[in-house]
Structure formats: structure tokens, C-alpha cells
Ligand SMILES: NC(=O)c1ccc[n+]([C@@H]2O[C@H](COP(=O)([O-])OP(=O)(O)OC[C@H]3O[C@@H](n4cnc5c(N)ncnc54)[C@H](O)[C@@H]3O)[C@@H](O)[C@H]2O)c1
């Protein structure tokens with residue numbers, strides 16, 4: 001089949017490479033000339049494991065190409081995927097200007113399709129609020145009388161394992177009204193569903209649109225819930241890792257995606273939660289559990305800074321207790337295996353420490369260039385994560401890069417002034433840390449002291 005993928009960011013680039021991998025002929029479109037130039041050289045503009053290889057392989061074989069102009073591929077396309085951004089507007093709603101601009105461009109270009117061609121399946125893959133398929137339909141129909149159908153096909157990939165998520169999906173959700181659209185979409189996704197034994201879920205477009213937001217809201221709710229349970233564990237002398245296993249062993253709950261952390265971030269959860277809250281308010285159905293999820297996360301993003309302040313006595317009335325202290329911070333990305341720092345808690349933590357007069361030396365395996373571009377020299381950058389510890393008062397962990405978990409702790413301890421750690425990802429076992437001479441603060445577990 002012939003596929004147009006419009007917008008070559010995280011989602012579009014992965015989808016384009018993924019459909020090419022399944023043997024379809026794909027044309028990726030973006031308005032960003034520099035991005036297209038880079039991709040044409042086989043270089044991914046984003047850090048996503050495995051993506052460079054797929055881009056190079058399929059551009060070389062001729063199944064995958066890129067262009068700035070939608071008109072280059074519209075005539076023969078069976079499906080056109082809209083994968084542009086839907087950022088958060090000031091009022092919290094999803095900003096649809098890019099989606100609707102693409103819809104307009106598709107409408108204009110439809111005249112290039114042969115009269116009598118099968119209806120073009122236009123696919124909303126961007127995360128969009130309920131009712132957007134209808135708005136995209138209206139925007140295209142205002143510009144053409146050629147046949148088309150708009151379907152909703154939300155994307156569930158996670159950054160850092162996007163290729164695998166795309167090629168082996170748990171499920172593919174399709175909101176469509178006709179069998180023609182379903183047949184085209186099924187033809188595109190069947191190879192992936194066969195590989196993953198994933199489910200094919202056909203529904204109406206509004207249900208598909210809402211499924212995407214509800215999925216992210218449910219996942220975020222789990223995280224805020226376990227984070228609050230972790231806070232309670234600390235107060236009552238329980239261990240959140242045991243509690244997690246205890247509740248997760250019930251198959252109705254499950255153990256996955258239930259790790260306490262320093263607050264969720266990223267390009268999706270924060271904005272999608274706000275967009276869903278807005279839809280709820282607009283429709284007279286406020287989503288109170290979701291409001292609490294957001295509020296809990298706002299608090300959670302401060303949790304490491306609060307532990308640091310309490311350890312050094314700021315809260316006991318000495319506001320200057322952090323002045324002149326130096327902290328090593330491991331991890332800047334909002335999670336491991338990505339260079340993405342959007343809504344990353346590390347940035348809030350840095351702000352808190354700097355505002356109290358501390359110095360911060362940071363390390364991340366992929367995200368340092370993005371942080372440098374955002375906050376420049378407000379922090380120092382260490383090329384090596386052990387070097388970040390040199391002369392620091394304490395070590396803070398914000399991102400769960402696996403390399404941090406297998407560090408030589410003796411060496412890290414030798415480089416610090418004192419063996420003190422604030423671990424926002426529970427990478428180590430408190431008892432072992434205490435035995436190794438550390439003061440070890442983590443989440444939902446009692447602080448370990450040197451024994
Ligand atoms: N990033 C994720 O992990 C993820 C996962 C699932 C769903 N989503 C959703 O998918 C959508 C895209 O997200 P993303 O992270 O890929 O965004 P992104 O910002 O990385 O990429 C969007 C791309 O669209 C391009 N673009 C903008 N206007 C255009 C136009 N008129 N024509 C052609 N290209 C245009 C931009 O230049 C950019 O390259 C969003 O709605 C997002 O919520 C993202």
C-alpha cells in the first residue's frame with residue numbers, strides 16, 4: 001500500500017519507518033526543511049533506539065522517502081496519517097492548529113487524485129480531543145469533492161522503546177465508520193498484530209479519540225497513586241516495594257507501571273491530562289480523580305527537593321543550609337532511554353536547589369545537550385557520571401538509566417564529601433546501602449543510615 005505520513009516527529013518518524021518495515025511504500029512529509037535534510041541523510045533528529053538503522057535501511061531500498069510537499073504523494077496514497085503536534089494551549093486544551101492546517105492542505109491537494117479513485121483514508125494519529133475527526137472531515141470537505149474518510153487511530157508508543165511498541169502493539173484502536181476504511185487500516189497493521197498477537201479494536205471515532213486520553217489518564221493515575229502510597233509508607237515504617245508486590249500480585253491490579261518515582265513528566269501525560277480535564281469541564285463532567293492525579297504529581301515533583309531540605313535542616317529554620325553546597329545530579333531526561341526533557345522533574349529540582357544557593361553538577365547519557373540549550377551555564381555538566389560526584393556534598397538520582405544502578409558505589413562514595421544519596425528511582429536496597437556506609441534516602445522506604 002501507499003502511505004503518506006505527515007509530521008515526522010517522534011510519532012510520524014517511527015510510524016513511517018514502521019510501515020516501511022512492513023513492506024509498504026511510505027512518503028514522510030514535514031514543513032521543517034532542516035529536519036527533512038537530516039532524515040534524508042539517514043540521521044534521526046530525535047534519540048530513539050533503532051530508528052537510525054530503519055531510516056537508513058528503507059531509504060536505501062526505496063520503500064521510504066521524505067518530502068516537504070504533501071502533493072508529492074497524495075495521488076497514489078491509500079492512507080494519509082496526520083502525526084503533527086497537539087501542544088497544550090493556555091487554557092489547557094489541545095491546540096489543533098497544526099492538525100487543521102494539515103487537513104486544509106490535504107483538502108487542497110485532493111484535486112490531484114484521479115476522479116473515481118478509492119476514498120483516501122485520512123488518519124488522525126495525533127492525540128486529539130473528542131470531535132476532532134468531525135472537524136478534520138469538515139476542513140477537508142470544504143476544499144474538495146473527491147472521496148475520503150477520516151478515521152481515528154491513536155498512537156500508544158512510549159519514547160525510548162517506540163520502535164518495538166509500534167512494531168509489536170498490544171492493540172490497534174481504529175475509530176471508523178466504513179468497512180473500506182477498516183480494510184485499508186487492517187492491511188497496514190496486520191503484520192504487526194500477527195507479530196504481537198495484539199488485538200484489533202474497531203469502534204466509532206469519538207470512542208477511539210477518548211480511548212487515547214483515558215489510557216494516559218489511567219496510567220498517570222496509577223503512578224500518582226503509588227507515589228502517594230510511597231509517601232505514606234515513609235510515615236508508617238512500611239516499604240513501598242513490598243506493598244507494590246503485594247497489590248500487584250492481584251491480576252486485576254498487576255505489577256507493571258507501578259513504580260514510585262519523582263513525579264511523571266514527558267511530552268504526553270502532563271498535556272494530555274490537562275486536555276482531558278478541559279473536555280470534562282466543557283461537558284459538565286468534571287474528572288475529579290484526574291484533578292487529584294495532577295495535584296498529587298505537582299507535589300511529587302518537589303519530593304526530592306523536600307528530602308534534601310529536610311536532611312540539611314532548611315525546614316528546621318535554617319534557610320541558608322544549602323548555600324554553597326554542591327550536589328551531583330544523575331539523570332535529566334523525564335525517564336531513561338530518551339533525550340527528552342519536556343516536563344522533566346530534574347528541571348524543577350535544579351531550580352529549587354539553585355534558588356537556595358546550592359551548586360549543581362549534572363549528568364545524563366542523552367539529555368545534556370537539551371538541558372544546556374534550555375538553562376545554559378546555570379549548572380555544570382559532567383561528561384562522566386562518577387566525575388559529577390567529585391567534591392559534591394551528596395548525590396541525587398532523578399532518572400533510572402540502568403548504568404547508574406550498576407555503578408561502583410564504593411568509587412562514587414569516595415568521590416563525594418560524604419556518602420549521602422537521595423534516590424528518586426529506588427535503584428538500590430536500603431539495607432545494603434546502610435551496611436556500605438551510606439545515608440540513603442529513597443521513596444516509600446525508611447532512610448538507611450550507616451551501620
Ligand atoms: N511523543 C510521543 O511519545 C507520542 C506518543 C503517542 C502520541 N503522541 C501524539 O502524537 C502527536 C505528535 O507528537 P510528536 O511527539 O511526534 O510531535 P513532534 O513535535 O515531535 O513532531 C511533530 C512534527 O510535525 C511537523 N509539522 C508541524 N506542522 C506541520 C505541517 N503543517 N505539515 C507537516 N508537518 C508539520 C513538525 O515540524 C514536527 O516535525 C501529538 O499529538 C502527541 O500528543 C506522541
Ligand SMILES: O=c1ccn([C@@H]2O[C@H](COP(=O)(O)OP(=O)(O)O[C@H]3O[C@H](CO)[C@@H](O)[C@H](O)[C@H]3O)[C@@H](O)[C@H]2O)c(=O)[nH]1
Nearest residue numbers: 155156157158159223257258259261264265266268334335
Ligand atoms: O511505573 C512508572 C512508570 C512511569 N513513570 C513515569 O511516568 C512518565 C511517563 O512514562 P512513560 O509512560 O513510560 O513515557 P511516555 O513516553 O511519555 O509514554 C506515555 O505517553 C505516550 C504519549 O501519549 C503514550 O503513547 C504511552 O502509551 C504512555 O506510556 C515518566 O516520567 C516516567 O518516569 C513512573 O514514575 N513510574
